[in-house]
Amino acid sequence: MRLATFNILHGLSPEDGRVDVDRFADAVRLLDADVLALQEVDRSQDRSGHADLTGVAAEAMGALEHRFVAALSGTPGATWRPATGTEPADAAGYGIALLSRYPVLAWETIRLPPVPVSVPMTFAGRRRPVLVHDEPRVAVTALMDTPRGQVTVAAVHLTFIPGWNARQLRRLSSALRTGAGPVVLMGDLNMGVRPATRLSRMQPLALAPTFPVDHPRRQIDHILTDDLTGLAAAPGVGRSHRLALSDHRALSVDL
Numbered sequence: 132m133r134l135a136t137f138n139i140l141h142g143l144s145p146e147d148g149r150v151d152v153d154r155f156a157d158a159v160r161l162l163d164a165d166v167l168a169l170q171e172v173d174r175s176q177d178r179s180g181h182a183d184l185t186g187v188a189a190e191a192m193g194a195l196e197h198r199f200v201a202a203l204s205g206t207p208g209a210t211w212r213p214a215t216g217t218e219p220a221d222a223a224g225y226g227i228a229l230l231s232r233y234p235v236l237a238w239e240t241i242r243l244p245p246v247p248v249s250v251p252m253t254f255a256g257r258r259r260p261v262l263v264h265d266e267p268r269v270a271v272t273a274l275m276d277t278p279r280g281q282v283t284v285a286a287v288h289l290t291f292i293p294g295w296n297a298r299q300l301r302r303l304s305s306a307l308r309t310g311a312g313p314v315v316l317m318g319d320l321n322m323g324v325r326p327a328t329r330l331s332r333m334q335p336l337a338l339a340p341t342f343p344v345d346h347p348r349r350q351i352d353h354i355l356t357d358d359l360t361g362l363a364a365a366p367g368v369g370r371s372h373r374l375a376l377s378d379h380r381a382l383s384v385d386l
Contacts, residue, residue, distance in 0.1 A: 132278055134336070135164035136317040136352050137374075137381035138288070141173040141225070142184055144376045145344070150179040151376075152187055158374040159191040162381055166275065167192060167230045168286035168317035174199055175223040176206065183221075185228040196235040200271045201226040202288070213267040216240060227318070229271050229286040236274045236281070241306050243268040243289070243299040250292050265290045270303050270318075274311055279362060279386065283310030287318040296321050297330050304331045313358035319379065320353050333357050337369025337384040344378050347371060352382045362386055 137158075142150040150173075159167070169188060173179040185199040201214035201224030214224055245267050251260035270287035285307055289296040300320060307314045315336070320327050324335055333355035340347035354369070356362050371380035 132166070132386045133164045133383055134166045134315060134317060134354055134386065135162045135381055135383035136168040136170075136286070136319070136354060137162065138170040138319040138352060138377060138379040139172060139184070140377040140379070141171050141176065142179050142376055145378055152180055152182050152184075154375050155184065156187050156191040158376055159188045161374065162192070162372060162383060164192060164383060165232045166284055167194070169228040169230070170286075170288035170319045171225070172199060172228045173225055174201070175221060176225065178207070185230070188228065189230050192230060192232065194230040194232055196233070196273070197228060197230040198238055198271055198273065199224070199226065199228045200240050200269050202267045202269045213245075214269070226269060227271060227286050227288050229273055229284065231273060231275055231284070234276045236276055239272045241270040241272065241303060243270060243287075243302055244295075246290055246292055246295045263292070265292055265295070268299055272307065272310065279313070281312035282315060282362070283307065283312060284315045284317065287316065287320070289318070289320045289322070291321040297326065300327070300330045304333070308357075313356055313361040315362065316353070316355045318353065319351060321351050324350055324353070327353050327355065331355055334359050336362065336386070337382050339369055339371040339382060341371050341380045341382050342378070344373060344380055347380055350382075352379060354382060354384050
């Protein structure tokens with residue numbers, strides 16, 4: 132059983148500045164995941180050819196089940212607003228997705244505490260801090276019927292603002308403890324391995340640097356579990372993948 136997580140940068144390739152849906156589908160096929168978490172996913176956006184990228188990924192990997200959950204609704208720079216979950220099924224949005232080749236017995240959406248104020252952040256190339264107001268954050272969980280039995284899998288993309296991502300991870304980890312069977316948490320947590328494991332009280336299934344894509348120095352994308360005994364990974368099988376899009380590498384593990 133292969134698990135993978137990938138921050139897809141809405142399908143954009145930094146090398147040519149384009150979103151190519153066929154290239155995105157090829158990347159998903161190369162990952163060959165049984166369960167796949169995606170972050171920075173577009174639906175019906177002009178910048179990604181009005182494609183449903185979750186649907187494209189589902190077809191490419193042969194997923195029986197898939198769910199897109201918008202964090203933001205509307206169009207970037209125009210009608211961008213927090214999503215509520217009540218939007219029409221084909222409404223323009225941006226968020227996360229979870230896909231599975233295994234049957235899903237139940238889905239749940241968890242909206243995480245937003246950063247309530249603008250926060251000063253320092254960026255490379257800028258001498259002075261910049262005030263940043265972060266986007267809403269959301270997680271989606273699925274109770275899956277897998278060859279390992281029932282497993283609760285969650286996909287998430289946490290804020291990049293230090294401190295607030297810790298608060299969001301604690302909130303999510305607490306909610307996941309009510310899940311059936313082993314729990315797996317996958318996604319871009321915007322923090323390293325040590326804080327991710329300490330705050331979640333979970334253990335890593337895969338250890339490999341994922342960011343930045345060309346010369347990765349940090350692992351901010353994670354596959355964590357609360358049950359290493361039930362979901363043991365063979366030594367050395369967790370790895371990162373340089374694919375033809377995104378500023379992140381994908382992360383996968385074979386169980």
